[in-house]
Amino acid sequence: MHNTRPIGIFDSGIGGLTVFRSIAGQLPGHDLLYLGDNSRAPYGNRSFNTIHQYTWECVQWLLAQGCPLVILACNTASAKALRTIQQKDLPVTHPDRRVLGVIRPTAEVIGEYTHTGNIGVLGTQGTVASGSYLLEIKKFFPEISVHQQACPLWVPLIESGEYDKPGADHYVKLYLDELLQRSDQIDTILLACTHYPLLQHKIEAHLPEGVKVVAQGDIVAKSLTDYLQRHPEIDQQITRQGTRRFCTTTDDTTDLDQHASMFISEEVEFEFIGQM
Missing domain, CATH: 3.40.50.1860 (Rossmann fold)
Structure with a gap:
């Protein structure tokens, strides 16, 4: 014991x-x-x-x-x-x-990071489908627009140790492109999965200048x-x-x-x- x-x-x-x-x-x-x-x-x-x-x-x-x-x-x-x-x-x-x-403490502060009032949320299928971030962020920052994108292949990439390989870039760019198509005003992206910080350097490399990436730790x-x-x-x-x-x-x-x-x-x- x-x-x-x-x-x-x-x-x-x-x-x-x-x-x-x-x-x-x-x-x-x-x-x-x-x-x-x-x-x-x-x-x-x-x-x-x-x-x-x-x-x-x-x-x-x-x-x-x-x-x-x-x-x-x-x-x-x-x-x-x-x-x-x-x-x-x-x-x-x-x-x-x-x-x-981890959702509520993140929702309480995420609105302080954006200037345009548009936040992107990257998460698993379960997190995105639950709508939890939409609901929680709205409680604290009702004026902010939240755009979600599920990234179902990212966790398997990370758990298998493939996240730092060149092949991961394709799947990083794939989901980021889908997210950014929802709004060209997104200036803050929340990594709504605790695995995703291991991909943060790749995520930032595929984003337009001025877009902030926020991890939860x-x-x-x-x-x-x-x-x-x-x-x-x-x-x-x-x-x-x-x-x-x-x-x-x-x-x-x-x-x-x-x-x-x-x-x-x-x-x-x-x-x-x-x-x-």
Whole structure:
């Protein structure tokens, strides 16, 4: 048993490590536990019920490890499972624990980046189909127009380690062209998937000058820091030994360790916990 009560950080794969990196930078003393459901990734094209089932199973595992708080560092899970978990699952099983997502904190600030009032959102099929960003951004910035584009091939490219190969450029340009055809006024593009920062240099290379690309890691980490300041009853439960633990549902940890180190610029050793 690990004698810690860490912040749990969950993603369907390794993309959530971009959020993990930012949280570790903002809260270096807090213990962190990462879980990637790599054996069942990607989630983006799965049904609402399946995404909820998979996400809740992984959240329950993190809660069983003693996590007082779990961050869904996955836009698809945040869009399709978070509300049910917060409103129906947690109150019954763990009323003293908290699960937070990445969509709301991003929506709260994304409008501050645009000058034209036109934002592009790049995400998985599940995130885009949910309409979550349309609804959440409208709450905080009703005057802004949001243009969405699903990028179903990007997560497989990243999870397979092909994201930095020349062949990835074709698929980056393909989805960007489709997005920019929706409006020539888009001046801000949100990477609404925590995997996508690994493609950011390629994305920026195919965009017109002056278009900003916004990743979520630092936004989510800052929002989490603010949340813990406002909820000391949660923050005080989290242990502070500076531990970092990485877990996965796939037994192919060698390749996973190599790919993961590219996300957070340090060596990572994943533990195989078995399949859910």
